[in-house]
Structures are given as C-alpha cells and as structure tokens.
Amino acid sequence: SLLYKLKAYDPDGDPLTFGLRSSPGSDVIVVESTSNTEANVYLNKLLDREEQDEYALVLTLTDGRLGIGNYVTQSLLLLVEDVNDNAPVFKSHQNSIMLREDAPPGVIAQLEATDADEGPYGQVLYHPGNDVDRTLFSVSTVGEVAVVRLIGTLDYETQTVHQLKVLAVDRAKEGRVNTGTAIILVKVEDVEDQPPEFLKITPIARVVENSPIGTMVLQVKAVDGDRGINNKVVYSIEPSDGAFKIEKDTGRVVTGELLDREALPLGSSSYVLRIIATEVGGKKRPPASAWTEVTILVTDVNDEAPRFKSTAYECEIAENAPQNTPVTFLGNSDPEVFDYDQGINGTFELYVKGTDVFEITPKRAINEAPFTIKVKNGTALDFEWTRNFNFTIVAREIVKINPKYTEVPIIVNVLDRNDNYPEFTKGSYEVWVAENCDIGTTVAWVQALDDDSGSFGTMGVRYTNLAGSISNL
Structure with missing residues (x-):
C-alpha cells in the first residue's frame, strides 16, 4: 500500500x-x-x-x-491506527458449577473478558446465548464483569445439566462486531422432592377362580422419582383382606386364598386393588409414596351346578284342568333355578322326569330364571283315579363335558271337582208293606253313591223327591 x-x-x-x-x-x-x-x-x-x-x-x-x-x-x-480486528477473550473461569435443584435464586458465577482493541472496539458487553433458558438464567453486565444469575427453579427430573453460553460482544457501532464465547456447565444435584414413579403397571389382569394359593397375577415396578438419589422402593396392597398379597420387594401380586367368583357380590367378578410404592432409607419424613389402582378380573370355571331355590316342591291342580294350565305352588317354596357360572357354564336346560302329564317352562335359561309347571295331558287329571303325582324336575348344564345337574322332587295334588252324578245302588227296589201298618213304618231303604269326594260325593247326597202312583202314601 x-x-x-x-x-x-x-x-x-x-x-x-x-x-x-x-x-x-x-x-x-x-x-x-x-x-x-x-x-x-x-x-x-x-x-x-x-x-x-x-x-x-x-x-x-x-x-x-x-x-x-x-x-x-x-x-x-x-x-498505526486501530481497527476492530480482535475478539473479546474470557479470562480463566470455572467451567462447571454444581447446584442443588432447590437452590434459591442468586448469583452463581462471574466472568470477565478482555479485548485488545482500543476505544469502543475494546469495550465489552455481556449477553446470554440464544440457547440459554432465560426463565432459569440471566446474564448481565456489571462494570467490566459478566454476572450470571439463577432466576428460576431447577428440576433434576426435567434436566440434569444445563449448558450456559455467555457472549462477550464489543461495542463497535459500525462495521465488524466481534464476539467471544464462554461455556459454563450447570450440573443439577438431586434432592428428595419426588415420590416414587411407576414404570410397569398392568391396569387390568385376569386370574382363574380356584387357582392355587400363590398364583402370580401381575407385577408392578416403581423407582425413586428422584433419579439421582434412587432410594429403595417397597410395595404394599389395599385392601389387605387376604384375597391377594404382594411381595414387598418384587411387586409381584399373588393370590392369597382360593378365589370363588360366584361368592363375589352379584354382578361383580372383579377386585379393585390399590398398590402403594413407598421409599425406604431416605431422609424425608414421612417417606415419599405413590399409588396406582389395578383391576383383577376373576374368570369363571365350571364349578357350580344349577340349583333350585327349594329342595322340594308341593303343588296342586284341579282335575280336568286343560292343557297349559299352571300348577299352584304351595307353602314358601320358590320356583326358581340358578347357576352363577358365566356364559355357557351358566346355561342350563329344564325338563320333567317321571311323568308325561306335566311339563316345565322355560326349556333353557342362563344364570337365573323362574319356572312354571304346566299341564301337558289334561285327560290324565282325574281325582277319582289318581289323587297325586310324584315326579322329578331336572336342571342340567348344556356343556358337553361333565355337565352338572340337580334334581328335586315334585308332588302335585289333584283337587276334586263335582264331575260325577249320584247313582242308586239298584236300578229298582221291590218291597212288601203290611196292611194296616203304623204311620212312620219304614217300608224300604235305598242308597245312592257318588264317586266325588267330600260334599261333592256320597256325603253330600240328599234325597228330595218321592214320585209314583202311591207317592201320597
């Protein structure tokens, strides 16, 4: 030049x-x-x-x-006239800082940079880098020093390390602007402020009723929510009534007794359990804990036979009752049958055994049903021939392998009706009467019989008329 x-x-x-x-x-x-x-x-x-x-x-x-x-x-x-050809250079500083996640807001570091240029070219201002979380940290210029402050709340579980980029920028008003960079790593130290966290949960599990005691149903896994501390976690269960137990160290839920699905409240075939995970060995009092709910469905096995609600039934029906007339159940008997197994295991058929005079309805039912016994052959209902019928009704499962069934005896009493006429023992009577016999003298004894019972029968026969050529005598 x-x-x-x-x-x-x-x-x-x-x-x-x-x-x-x-x-x-x-x-x-x-x-x-x-x-x-x-x-x-x-x-x-x-x-x-x-x-x-x-x-x-x-x-x-x-x-x-x-x-x-x-x-x-x-x-x-x-x-030699100065030009802005030097970038700010940070003096030696601490590259990493350890902060507890519950650290209060305040100054966490001070840095200083120099610029070999003169005038505004050698004067430095400090700013946070673009990737600095400005809700947590701030960088300001105080004199010739960069002051780094914590202004928010740290959370170890969200982020364990923060990289702070501090920029030192000269004050050039035109032309080239030079920037120096310093990196500070802020390492977050965990404190006990988080409950246990469930990592493995089976919200719905199934177990077959009558499973052996100790059968595993499900397993949960929880860890200390404070990952940097990692206290041991133990497990407990509610309700602790014995149906299920939990291994405190492994989180395995097992059966504590033989389960009977039919013994559960009507319409329910499940248990709802609360599993609690509690930290041990930590400093927090009371110990941190968390819970989750699981539902255990008890699946059915064919362990119930159809059952009648009464062990025997006594009924009555009038003789000559027409077909489909229902009998009347006597006493406190309850004409109902039930099988609380599920699905096909709880489906059964009903039929009459030992007579063709009566039939039962319905022919098939699921779980629970009232039933009716009806007249099938009304011509067989004759009090004078048969005063009662003894037979059996059967409820039998429809499963093909080892169906269970129950039988109960039935007595149907036939009620008499006035369906017979009185008949004299003879078609005609021939008698001799002495002349001049006294008034009131018995001249003949006649008798009429009636096959009906009680007042409908012979006991109720009344002799009302005397007719003929000498009826006036």
Missing part, C-alpha cells in the same frame, strides 16, 4: 537517491524512487497495532557527493 510520496530539491540539479536508515522495525516500509527528485513510501508488511502502535523511522537523501555514509535525513513517525 502507498503510504506517502516524497519530493526533494537539489540546487545543483544532481540526481537524488532516497533511502531508509536501518533500525528495529524499519522493514515495515520500503522507499522506491520514481524520479531524480521523487519517491514513494510503501507498506512492506502487515501491521498489528496490538503488537506495535507506532514506528520511528529515518528517511535518507543523497546526491552522491556527500561522501560514503553521509546523508540528509528526515524523521518519519508512522502511527
């Missing part, structure tokens, strides 16, 4: 030679003659103000007649 133009004058008109006295730093420029009286000064190497900000140089001039080593001299002071 051309720095300067030199011009000299010699009264004698001799040609002039321009030069540079050798001295430390004099190689920064070169002098080149352009004519007998003129020369240019050029920059010979790159300048760095931060290494040397000025050069004191001596220019020489001769016409060749002054003798060897004799010159006319002229001082040249070369001042």
